[in-house]
Amino acid sequence: DTAVSQTPKYLVTQMGNDKSIKCEQNLGHDTMYWYKQDSKKFLKIMFSYNNKELIINETVPNRFSPKSPDKAHLNLHINSLELGDSAVYFCASSPGLAGPTDTQYFGPGTRLTVL
């Protein structure tokens, strides 16, 4: 009954590979997010979707492509992985009704290590 779940929890891969991270929320929320946390714990927004529509696309390399098949799922696909992509990736969701004042609920994170 986890509210926001991510798979896998750990991902170790070689440079140049393509990988995906999946996120699902069972809270009935309209808005979902991807954040990246670097090795210094700094958190930065990457993407945000509202009702399957992309509403935020930060300055992220186009090797990163989010996909939202329905409003309960937001997946992140990464092509041609680079060493600098190593980080913890967090998915989050919020109700979407109050916009910027909504509480965001975070998943447990996916630790990506690129060798």
Add this chain to the structure above:
Amino acid sequence: AQSVTQLGSHVSVSEGALVLLRCNYSSSVPPYLFWYVQYPNQGLQLLLKYTSAATLVKGINGFEAEFKKSETSFHLTKPSAHMSDAAEYFCAVSDLVTGRRALTFGSGTRLQVQP
């Protein structure tokens, strides 16, 4: 753009002592502010949020924060630290200027609780 600054990347207190984690904001409009906690190897959990109602906000686990416009601060406090409070704490601001549905986080403060 709205931003937050957390003073002190590491704070160490003794069990039972007062916890004070500092957060200052920069915003051209009254901000909406959040405190999140991240326990080791876990996602972020909301402690409390300020949304322009009461300036003293009570959160979970005995934490509270006071919004002080004159000092542009939103410091997090807890009267008596417990060992289980050891974690990373993040202050965040929601973008009310653009209404963008993403949080801008501070750099985090690691709280250590000594027995």
